Amino acid sequence: MLVVKSKHELVSTLKRLKTGSKTLGFTPTMGALHLGHESLIRQSKKDNDISVVSIFVNPTQFLPHEDLSKYPRPIESDLKICESLGVDVVFLPSVEEMYEKDSIKVSAPKFMGYVFEGFLRPGHFDGVLSIVLKFFNLVLPTNAYFGKKDAQQLLMIEKMVKDLNLSINVVGMPLIRDKDNLAFSSRNVYLSNEGRKKALCLSSALFSIEDKIKNGIKDVSLLKKEALKSLWDVEVEYFEFVDRELHITTKLEDSILIAVIRVENIRLLDNLWISDIVHEGKCI
Numbered sequence: 564m565l566v567v568k569s570k571h572e573l574v575s576t577l578k579r580l581k582t583g584s585k586t587l588g589f590t591p592t593m594g595a596l597h598l599g600h601e602s603l604i605r606q607s608k609k610d611n612d613i614s615v616v617s618i619f620v621n622p623t624q625f626l627p628h629e630d631l632s633k634y635p636r637p638i639e640s641d642l643k644i645c646e647s648l649g650v651d652v653v654f655l656p657s658v659e660e661m662y663e664k665d666s667i668k669v670s671a672p673k674f675m676g677y678v679f680e681g682f683l684r685p686g687h688f689d690g691v692l693s694i695v696l697k698f699f700n701l702v703l704p705t706n707a708y709f710g711k712k713d714a715q716q717l718l719m720i721e722k723m724v725k726d727l728n729l730s731i732n733v734v735g736m737p738l739i740r741d742k743d744n745l746a747f748s749s750r751n752v753y754l755s756n757e758g759r760k761k762a763l764c765l766s767s768a769l770f771s772i773e774d775k776i777k778n779g780i781k782d783v784s785l786l787k788k789e790a791l792k793s794l795w796d797v798e799v800e801y802f803e804f805v806d807r808e809l810h811i812t813t814k815l816e817d818s819i820l821i822a823v824i825r826v827e828n829i830r831l832l833d834n835l836w837i838s839d840i841v842h843e844g845k846c847i
């Protein structure tokens with residue numbers, strides 16, 4: 564496995580490796596790798612001849628009051644995980660390598676980029692799209708792997724690829740949960756045992772909605788009302804059924820239920836892609 568830190572080295576390494584019609588899979592991450600990240604990397608390995616992972620805590624997607632400086636950075640163990648998964652190239656740039664002073668940035672769409680996560684974290688998606696586009700232009704992947712865990716991010720990256728005519732296939736991967744059903748997140752390490760227990764009400768609420776849908780209940784407002792009752796002990800930032808343009812919807816079939824709760828001042832994202840339940844034939 565090659566670990567490269569400069570753009571120049573990355574481009575020349577990939578040029579050397581990517582001969583003929585070899586396919587290249589790319590998984591961008593901020594590190595502190597867990598089984599959620601691993602599932603993306605494994606899929607990339609399965610689908611492609613060459614797999615590249617980036618590990619970069621991107622400062623432009625953090626708001627001034629957010630946890631940039633204390634974001635976990637266990638780089639040695641991250642590299643071990645990448646090695647064990649058979650990653651070919653890890654890109655590990657510094658902030659200076661990725662950003663010039665006063666550089667050009669991508670603007671997230673004014674609606675999709677400024678509702679839900681974008682409303683609570685204004686400018687966050689400008690930062691996400693800017694760094695992802697920079698990486699795409701360096702790596703030129705055939706396939707790029709993103710988690711459905713970050714539903715709004717995935718929808719916006721798909722939109723960027725379409726709007727900017729990029730020849731990249733975006734692969735959305737299922738949300739992976741820990742044994743107790745908490746969605747894996749690099750920020751889970753901040754939770755106390757008590758907080759973690761409290762946080763589990765969110766996955767329980769989502770599972771209960773999934774069961775109800777499988778039992779034929781399709782009334783979105785009823786599903787939402789029932790679920791919110793079980794979230795009384797935590798701060799709910801949002802809990803909505805949305806369509807793929809992030810408009811709140813009452814049409815269940817193609818919706819995504821996106822949710823964020825805050826426990827011990829940690830924001831915890833979770834969601835349910837209703838279309839997956841329907842299309843997997845799990846639902847009547």
Ligand code: AMP
Pocket residue numbers: 591592593594598599600602603708709710711712713736737738739740746747748749
């Ligand atoms: P991050 O390091 O948090 O920026 O995440 C890197 C990628 O891993 C993103 O595409 C995330 O959506 C994805 N990811 C994070 N957590 C999970 C999870 N629990 N299941 C699936 N994918 C995830």
